[in-house]
Amino acid sequence: MAGDAVFRQEFPIKGGDFAKAGAVACRIKDLLKELGIDTRVVRRAAIASYEAEMNVIMYAWEGRVKLAVSPGTIRITVDDKGPGIPDIDLAMTEGYSTATPEMRELGFGAGMGLPNIKKNSDTFRIDSDVGQGTRLEIIIHTDGHQP
Amino acid sequence: MITLKDVMTWVNGELLTPEAPLELECPKVFASDLMSDVLTSAEPGSFLLTGLANSHVISTCSVADVAAVVFVQGKRPDAAVVEQARGKGLPLVATKLPMFEACSRISALFGEKTHGR
Numbered sequence: 001m002a003g004d005a006v007f008r009q010e011f012p013i014k015g016g017d018f019a020k021a022g023a024v025a026c027r028i029k030d031l032l033k034e035l036g037i038d039t040r041v042v043r044r045a046a047i048a049s050y051e052a053e054m055n056v057i058m059y060a061w062e063g064r065v066k067l068a069v070s071p072g073t074i075r076i077t078v079d080d081k082g083p084g085i086p087d088i089d090l091a092m093t094e095g096y097s098t099a100t101p102e103m104r105e106l107g108f109g110a111g112m113g114l115p116n117i118k119k120n121s122d123t124f125r126i127d128s129d130v131g132q133g134t135r136l137e138i139i140i141h142t143d144g145h146q147p
Numbered sequence: 148m149i150t151l152k153d154v155m156t157w158v159n160g161e162l163l164t165p166e167a168p169l170e171l172e173c174p175k176v177f178a179s180d181l182m183s184d185v186l187t188s189a190e191p192g193s194f195l196l197t198g199l200a201n202s203h204v205i206s207t208c209s210v211a212d213v214a215a216v217v218f219v220q221g222k223r224p225d226a227a228v229v230e231q232a233r234g235k236g237l238p239l240v241a242t243k244l245p246m247f248e249a250c251s252r253i254s255a256l257f258g259e260k261t262h263g264r
Contacts, residue, residue, distance in 0.1 A: 023206075025206070039212070110181055
């Protein structure tokens with residue numbers, strides 16, 4: 001439960017802010033390391049956060065990442081205001097992408113982001129309202145549980 | 148054990164981060180220009196060979212626990228990107244070799260070390 005969290009922090013993300021891409025994920029990684037969480041678990045949380053952060057930067061207007069750590073559980077929620085995703089099943093398909101050539105030149109937009117977030121999560125939920133935004137919930141157990 | 152110094156020698160590489168530990172172990176290598184693939188498939192501790200030289204490479208390596216980066220094909224990150232890597236303790240090497248040649252040479256290095264010559 002989020003109410004049991006012993007550590008919480010929020011991070012804003014601006015859509016289109018490629019210069020700061022990765023800043024939130026790196027901060028989350030540092031915080032989780034400081035909390036003494038296993039490095040393999042920290043890596044999964046950092047990768048999931050980074051993919052989610054890039055999605056907000058590439059596709060949305062703005063977003064907010066909430067990190068809540070409680071004994072045994074890392075919960076990361078990412079809410080964005082943006083165009084939303086009309087077909088979530090299609091968006092979850094590996095290789096499906098609506099990225100622009102510019103995004104691909106940066107090394108992203110291969111259609112692996114959402115599937116990779118799911119792969120690095122123990123529980124993954126996604127909801128989207130077209131024209132309004134998308135919400136992701138990522139839960140990772142800290143007991144070394146592997147996907 | 149294969150080290151950062153071995154890799155640099157075999158690809159005629161130039162170290163862009165002077166304080167990097169030359170004895171850093173290179174247990175595995177991953178080669179890609181696609182950071183999405185690094186995030187899905189590179190194993191922690193790997194060295195990355197890439198022709199992409201922007202700040203997203205540094206962030207990706209930091210997130211994915213990549214241990215060092217070798218920029219191929221004469222690609223060089225700008226000073227701000229080098230500083231970002233130094234701040235994260237990520238060693239950077241640049242080589243003029245094309246990707247395939249760099250991979251081939253490192254593959255030969257692994258072959259030589261593992262067969263104990």
